[in-house]
Amino acid sequence: MDRRDFLKNLGAAGGTLLLAxxxxxxxxxxxxxxxxxxxxxxxxxxxxxxxxxxFLKNNPKAEVVALCDIYxxxxxxxxxxxxxxxxxxxxxxxxxxxEVDAVLIATPLDVHFPVAMAAFEAGxxxxxxxxxxxxIDECYKMYHKHLDTGRVFFSGxxxxxxPRYIKVMELVHAGxxxxxxGIRAYWFRNGxxxxxxxxxxxxxxxxxxLYKEHSKGLMTELACHQIQxxxxxxxxxxxxxxxxxxxxxxxxxxxxxxxxxxxxxxDNGVKLTYESIISNKFYGLEEQILGHLGxxxxxxxxxxxxxxxPAPGFLQMVNDIEHKLFDAIPFAxxxxxxxxxxxxxxxxxxxxxxxxDGTSQMLDAFVEAVITGKQPPRIAEEGYYASALCLLGYxxxxxxxxxxxxxxxxxxxxxxxxxxxx
Amino acid sequence: xxxxxxxxxxxxxxxxxxxxxxEAMHTRVDMALCHLPEAQACxxxxxxxxEILRIARFADRFNPESELSRLNREASRHEIKxxxxxxxxxxxxxxxxxxxxxxxxxxxxxxxHIPHTIDHVLCNPHTGTIxxxxxxxxxxxxxYIKGYALDQVHRLLKQxxxxxxxxxxxxxxxxxxxxxxxxxxxxxxxxxxxxxxVTLSGQCLTTSGNTEGHYHLIDPCTGHATSxxxxxSVITPDGSTxxxxxxxxxxxDEAQRQxxxxxxxxxxxxx
Numbered sequence: 293m294d295r296r297d298f299l300k301n302l303g304a305a306g307g308t309l310l311l312a313x314x315x316x317x318x319x320x321x322x323x324x325x326x327x328x329x330x331x332x333x334x335x336x337x338x339x340x341x342x343x344x345x346x347f348l349k350n351n352p353k354a355e356v357v358a359l360c361d362i363y364x365x366x367x368x369x370x371x372x373x374x375x376x377x378x379x380x381x382x383x384x385x386x387x388x389x390x391e392v393d394a395v396l397i398a399t400p401l402d403v404h405f406p407v408a409m410a411a412f413e414a415g416x417x418x419x420x421x422x423x424x425x426x427x428i429d430e431c432y433k434m435y436h437k438h439l440d441t442g443r444v445f446f447s448g449x450x451x452x453x454x455p456r457y458i459k460v461m462e463l464v465h466a467g468x469x470x471x472x473x474g475i476r477a478y479w480f481r482n483g484x485x486x487x488x489x490x491x492x493x494x495x496x497x498x499x500x501x502l503y504k505e506h507s508k509g510l511m512t513e514l515a516c517h518q519i520q521x522x523x524x525x526x527x528x529x530x531x532x533x534x535x536x537x538x539x540x541x542x543x544x545x546x547x548x549x550x551x552x553x554x555x556x557x558x559d560n561g562v563k564l565t566y567e568s569i570i571s572n573k574f575y576g577l578e579e580q581i582l583g584h585l586g587x588x589x590x591x592x593x594x595x596x597x598x599x600x601x602p603a604p605g606f607l608q609m610v611n612d613i614e615h616k617l618f619d620a621i622p623f624a625x626x627x628x629x630x631x632x633x634x635x636x637x638x639x640x641x642x643x644x645x646x647x648x649d650g651t652s653q654m655l656d657a658f659v660e661a662v663i664t665g666k667q668p669p670r671i672a673e674e675g676y677y678a679s680a681l682c683l684l685g686y687x688x689x690x691x692x693x694x695x696x697x698x699x700x701x702x703x704x705x706x707x708x709x710x711x712x713x714x
Numbered sequence: 715x716x717x718x719x720x721x722x723x724x725x726x727x728x729x730x731x732x733x734x735x736x737e738a739m740h741t742r743v744d745m746a747l748c749h750l751p752e753a754q755a756c757x758x759x760x761x762x763x764x765e766i767l768r769i770a771r772f773a774d775r776f777n778p779e780s781e782l783s784r785l786n787r788e789a790s791r792h793e794i795k796x797x798x799x800x801x802x803x804x805x806x807x808x809x810x811x812x813x814x815x816x817x818x819x820x821x822x823x824x825x826x827h828i829p830h831t832i833d834h835v836l837c838n839p840h841t842g843t844i845x846x847x848x849x850x851x852x853x854x855x856x857x858y859i860k861g862y863a864l865d866q867v868h869r870l871l872k873q874x875x876x877x878x879x880x881x882x883x884x885x886x887x888x889x890x891x892x893x894x895x896x897x898x899x900x901x902x903x904x905x906x907x908x909x910x911x912v913t914l915s916g917q918c919l920t921t922s923g924n925t926e927g928h929y930h931l932i933d934p935c936t937g938h939a940t941s942x943x944x945x946x947s948v949i950t951p952d953g954s955t956x957x958x959x960x961x962x963x964x965x966x967d968e969a970q971r972q973x974x975x976x977x978x979x980x981x982x983x984x985x
Contacts, residue, residue, distance in 0.1 A: 597719070606733055610721055610731055614725065618896030621880070622903040
């Protein structure tokens with residue numbers, strides 16, 4: 293997808309407004325990079341890694357030239373997509389490969405840190421699946437290694453590139469839904485979260501998400517995406533978190549909770565509540581953004597106004613005026629029928645049912661950044677805080693305490709200031 | 715905090731637009747007020763909202779507490795003394811009935827409605843009273859009151875420092891004052907006319923017509939709802955005249971149209 297297609301997906305009005313979006317700056321040089329190629333090594337081409345590779349496969353500017361995994365079946369599957377890729381079983385060897393410009397890390401969580409740090413040291417650009425590290429300290433070090441080496445650093449926060457979410461944030465930040473008074477994020481599934489294991493000794497290797505030495509469970513694998521939506525909407529980092537977690541249903545030897553709940557508190561008292569249960573899927577997943585004038589459900593791709601919605605014609609006129617356009621104002625028809633306001637089914641954010649989740653755009657942006665060597669603004673910082681906040685929530689659950697965001701792990705970003713790095 | 719949502723956009727140091735929307739008179743109201751500080755724009759919008767709600771309180775036949783409801787309930791039994799404002803509104807509507815050759819009729823919701831039902835409304839200008847000479851007469855101001863409200867809002871606007879504004883009541887009654895921030899007048903796409911637009915300034919655009927599945931326009935001559943969904947839009951200096959003419963022309967036959975054209979000559983144009 294090029295920048296034009298990306299804007300087209302946002303709709304005409306949105307496209308005008310979003311020209312200044314930092315998330316789009318990754319596509320700024322798209323014409324100049326037309327004949328260039330990003331050579332990518334994938335560390336951990338398991339199911340998630342191959343899912344990401346499937347998007348790279350569609351991008352003529354990307355080529356997966358190397359694969360690394362200690363689990364041969366994953367390599368074999370990945371080679372079906374890229375038969376010419378060189379194969380490694382040790383990521384350090386892959387990093388010595390001079391033909392590799394960038395690495396895509398999709399390993400179990402506890403392996404992200406050593407691979408990413410070594411990759412930066414080796415001069416590679418890094419795309420690291422979320423959560424970045426298994427501790428806040430690891431995430432912080434990864435972020436600073438990115439700064440020190442000047443290499444591109446993306447994390448797998450695909451919502452940052454999802455046209456639907458970008459449009460939502462544009463509307464939220466314009467005040468369309470009023471003051472944001474709360475965020476309710478949840479992810480409900482009904483399943484044991486297990487993958488088939490061909491041999492018992494591979495249990496922890498394949499079902500790494502269930503064991504604390506490899507993962508922090510629901511907080512790092514699911515919450516990481518959704519908590520970032522809250523700080524994106526509020527343009528603030530929450531500074532306090534409390535929570536509780538337990539294994540209430542899947543008592544099958546796993547170590548991570550199957551039932552978690554956290555409350556993140558922003559400085560202005562607004563709260564983001566997070567809940568994940570994997571023994572009931574009725575409500576699915578959502579990040580409900582609650583303003584005093586309206587509500588957004590970006591996963592459903594819908595927004596709802598508390599009373600009546602603004603008139604599309606007037607809204608368009610206001611946007612046109614803001615962008616110095618003088619155009620005729622359309623009215624809806626002869627007369628507004630009051631009964632249409634009685635049932636609030638909401639409106640689609642992009643005028644149609646959601647399609648895609650931003651992964652394609654995210655990987656296209658990464659490829660562009662690898663070719664140009666330019667880090668788009670805010671991407672690394674949003675990725676860092678998404679990781680740090682879900683890990684802080686995990687710590688609050690584990691310690692059963694209200695935790696405050698540690699000063700030593702703050703960046704100079706949004707409402708955060710780190711006096712040691714300012 | 716204001717009792718309505720609003721969007722305020724500062725365009726530069728001197729220019730801005732404030733968009734306010736809310737429900738009133740069983741419809742939606744949208745207001746774009748230009749070049750005022752946010753608090754002043756919202757304050758003006760609040761005053762205009764209060765005015766619309768005030769009018770709705772006495773002129774809403776669906777509200778049993780309204781002055782109009784009381785009139786409809788009791789005027790066939792005895793003479794009702796009305797507020798000067800409601801009396802003037804009804805008197806004006808009855809005058810417009812004559813000036814439209816009966817095409818504009820505020821008694822079409824009567825039970826039963828037969829031609830000349832309106833003749834059963836006796837309006838005494840000296841005593842400020844009204845009496846119905848038969849039971850079942852109902853005065854319905856739905857086809858008029860939005861235009862009247864627009865005129866009262868216009869009066870408030872003229873008293874304010876805001877000279878550039880666009881105000882819509884239910885999409886069908888629109889007042890345009892001064893200029894759009896980007897040019898002369900306010901360009902409005904005409905409903906149901908394939909994107910054709912007009913530019914208004916100091917004028918009202920009023921549209922009447924049925925929407926698909928919502929046939930509310932009643933022909934006073936037959937007492938039945940009309941089935942046409944082709945909207946009729948008129949441009950007038952004020953909202954009340956716009957309501958009268960758009961409603962009348964939407965149901966008028968050719969003879970009535972010619973009569974209306976003569977009767978309101980120079981006071982409107984068809985959009």
